[in-house]
Amino acid sequence: MSMVLFASVVRVRDGLPLSASTDYEQDKGLQETKKHLKGLSKKLSQFPDRCSLKTGPYNVNFTSSLGVGYLMVCTENYPNVLAFCFLDELQREFLVTYDTKRINSAVRPYSFIEFDNFIQKTKQRYNSPRSLSTKINLADMQTEIKLRPPYQLSPEDLSLINGFSHSTASKYKGIAPNQMLEPVTLPGIVACILSILCGALNLLRGVHAIESILQNEDEDFNYVIAFFLGTAACLYQCYLFAYFSVWRNIKSFLAFALICLCNMYLYELRNMWQILFHVTVGAFATLQIHLRQPQGKAPDYNV
Known part of the structure; x- marks a missing residue:
């Protein structure tokens, strides 16, 4: 069964966890994947702002914007388009709920743990495709993914998470679309x-x-x-x-x-x-x- 299993929100500059969904899964494979997720969260600033990583029967997807990263673990057969739509919805709600100053000044992990309620509700919606059919324009989302597909992280990238090198940094240089400029006036x-x-x-x-x-x-x-x-x-x-x-x-x-x-x-x-x-x-x-x-x-x- 395809479904979203876990999601978290972190601060990009230092990987500080800000919020996460409640974890009821005890599967060893999932726990191992979450370790990769933890490593990725500390290196988000060194990767493009939209990435995917396949780890066995699970996929890790993440996006980052305005200093905040949104990560998720889902089953390998979960649609890529829905995965990034899920992350985008978390981003929208989080940025509306919490201002940048408060996010930057957070010191303790999970300072916004109450956001877990929204994550859980959104997970339930995205794990029930029928409830999404009338709320999401799949054609538009599919077009967006085709125009700017997520960067596919490789096993080599995964091995460098705990030892990021300069050569890897140059590999990603220029990929991130946040280098696009504002509209011309x-x-x-x-x-x-x-x-x-x-x-x-x-x-x-x-x-x-x-x-x-x-x-x-x-x-x-x-x-x-x-x-x-x-x-x-x-x-x-x-x-x-x-x-x-x-x-x-x-x-x-x-x-x-x-x-x-x-x-x-x-x-x-x-x-x-x-x-x-x-x-x-x-x-x-x-x-x-x-x-x-x-x-x-x-x-x-x-x-």
């Missing part, structure tokens, strides 16, 4: 267009500077470098706005600083209004990069 689009315009103007002036050097050897080649560096900085700001990157805000400030330095060097070739325009656009683009942060909320399963 109109000011952000305007900032990108203006940055591209500034980059194009710098590129055009750089080409003209090269032509001047070819015609007159006394021209300063450093002007060409300044124009091209300004172009690169403007385009790089567009890239930082569009895509997630490590140290993204710092990189945007460095790009803005480069824009300022290039325009300071080119003060003899530009009037004050032109310099002010380029610097203002650079500052505006930097602000938009800072405002467009990575998404913290996990995707919606349309439950």
Whole structure:
């Protein structure tokens, strides 16, 4: 019989158990699987935010979002779609019931043990598929799983739970979808267009500077470098706005600083209004990069 057997909620940063379902099962295989679950809970931050692990006749599934992880053990034939829908429902209720400050300040294990009541009720619902048929759009959930399937942990991953290596960390780099950025806003689009315009103007002036050097050897080649560096900085700001990157805000400030330095060097070739325009656009683009942060909320399963 396919069913959910156990579920728990933990804090991602240190694996502190916050709540769990009451365990009535004494099966040795299940108890061994729960040991794997305990090990996983302490390493959630090092894995993608949606994973599955097969351990004998049981499957372990977990998701993490906003610093909280949701884990479950189910029988191997339990539908994958329903498993992650179950976890998503736990996530929704937990985040509505408890605020982030309270979660982060929890010191004792199972500080939110009263959440067990909701876990038990949800388990009963998901162990009775007939009660779910009118409440869940299976087609939408199936599509979500196909578009972004859970990462399948291997026995190698399991053996590294108690000794996580740097090479394993690089293996998961970039998998987690919480690196997706927030939706693009109109000011952000305007900032990108203006940055591209500034980059194009710098590129055009750089080409003209090269032509001047070819015609007159006394021209300063450093002007060409300044124009091209300004172009690169403007385009790089567009890239930082569009895509997630490590140290993204710092990189945007460095790009803005480069824009300022290039325009300071080119003060003899530009009037004050032109310099002010380029610097203002650079500052505006930097602000938009800072405002467009990575998404913290996990995707919606349309439950």
